[in-house]
Amino acid sequence: MERVVRRDVRELPKAHLHLHFTGSMRPSTLLELADKYGVRLPEALTGAEPPKLRATDERGWFRFQRLYDAARSCLREPEDIQRLVREAAEEDIADGSGWLEIQVDPTSYAPRLGGLIPALEVILDAVDSASRETGLGMRVLVAANRMKHPLDARTLARLAVRYADRGVVGFGLSNDERRGMARDFDRAFAIAREGGLLSAPHGGELTGPSSVRDCLDDLDATRIGHGVRAAEDPRLLKRLADRGVTCEVCPASNVALGVYEKPEDVPLRRLYEAGVPLALGADDPLLFGSRLAAQYDIARRHHDFSDDELAELARQSVRGSAAPEGVKEKLLSGIEEWLA
Numbered sequence: 001m002e003r004v005v006r007r008d009v010r011e012l013p014k015a016h017l018h019l020h021f022t023g024s025m026r027p028s029t030l031l032e033l034a035d036k037y038g039v040r041l042p043e044a045l046t047g048a049e050p051p052k053l054r055a056t057d058e059r060g061w062f063r064f065q066r067l068y069d070a071a072r073s074c075l076r077e078p079e080d081i082q083r084l085v086r087e088a089a090e091e092d093i094a095d096g097s098g099w100l101e102i103q104v105d106p107t108s109y110a111p112r113l114g115g116l117i118p119a120l121e122v123i124l125d126a127v128d129s130a131s132r133e134t135g136l137g138m139r140v141l142v143a144a145n146r147m148k149h150p151l152d153a154r155t156l157a158r159l160a161v162r163y164a165d166r167g168v169v170g171f172g173l174s175n176d177e178r179r180g181m182a183r184d185f186d187r188a189f190a191i192a193r194e195g196g197l198l199s200a201p202h203g204g205e206l207t208g209p210s211s212v213r214d215c216l217d218d219l220d221a222t223r224i225g226h227g228v229r230a231a232e233d234p235r236l237l238k239r240l241a242d243r244g245v246t247c248e249v250c251p252a253s254n255v256a257l258g259v260y261e262k263p264e265d266v267p268l269r270r271l272y273e274a275g276v277p278l279a280l281g282a283d284d285p286l287l288f289g290s291r292l293a294a295q296y297d298i299a300r301r302h303h304d305f306s307d308d309e310l311a312e313l314a315r316q317s318v319r320g321s322a323a324p325e326g327v328k329e330k331l332l333s334g335i336e337e338w339l340a
């Protein structure tokens with residue numbers, strides 16, 4: 001069948017499951033906040049182009065983290081947090097998102113917001129009001145940092161569970177996969193899972209298939225942040241497909257960080273054809289220069305996804321989300337309308 005119609009991917013209803021907190025900031029907002037607090041930003045963050053990054057070695061990853069830290073240092077007051085979340089919601093809506101799960105390690109914001117618990121409360125309040133103001137369904141994944149001690153992760157997991165009725169739906173693990181083992185964090189993830197949160201650690205981005213296997217074996221992952229390197233192992237792909245583990249694939253991020261050289265090198269098709277459920281995500285638009293709809297555009301332009309296949313990607317993002325059934329049904333029928 002020939003593709004004659006090229007529908008607008010921004011109008012395709014979808015769920016956004018991989019977006020980091022500071023990384024969601026508009027570049028213009030970063031400049032304004034830096035001005036407000038007299039912060040001198042690194043030049044890489046003030047240019048018209050996104051910074052040149054390469055995280056395939058530890059130095060490159062460190063540089064990426066340093067830029068992220070500089071941006072985060074501009075978020076100091078609850079009103080900054082509220083603005084960030086509201087704008088993230090607005091950007092997502094403009095890109096056709098009908099459900100957003102934003103990922104945050106409240107530890108990083110605790111010093112400026114009066115401690116870990118006040119920080120999480122400020123964040124959850126901001127998510128709640130942005131959701132009401134914009135109409136976008138939003139929830140939070142609390143993510144532990146694998147550069148820190150596993151005991152810190154346990155504390156965070158207990159806190160995340162306590163706030164499950166205030167909008168926390170999942171528990172993640174981020175930062176350099178080359179550091180520490182997934183199993184060091186198994187207790188934290190057990191606490192999160194027993195508390196009803198979904199397990200969504202990062203894996204298979206900077207290191208190969210074994211890191212994805214570790215997420216399945218040791219953390220009982222229901223979703224994997226990235227997971228793209230699973231494409232190197234057909235048996236692992238089958239396992240992900242059989243268990244219905246959604247991989248939150250972020251093509252622009254992969255290219256920006258040098259995980260793959262070019263957009264067409266991201267193994268999107270291999271994962272898709274293997275039946276692994278996917279949810280495309282923007283990861284850190286502030287640093288990578290593109291948002292949610294652009295990821296679907298990459299699938300279309302560089303991987304030749306037809307509109308039917310793009311719709312299927314969108315369905316997979318919705319099914320992989322923690323959205324209530326009613327929201328899922330509404331989004332799924334919106335996807336059919338987009339195709340009709």
Ligand SMILES: [Zn+2]
Nearest residue numbers: 020202225283
């Ligand atoms: Zn990420």
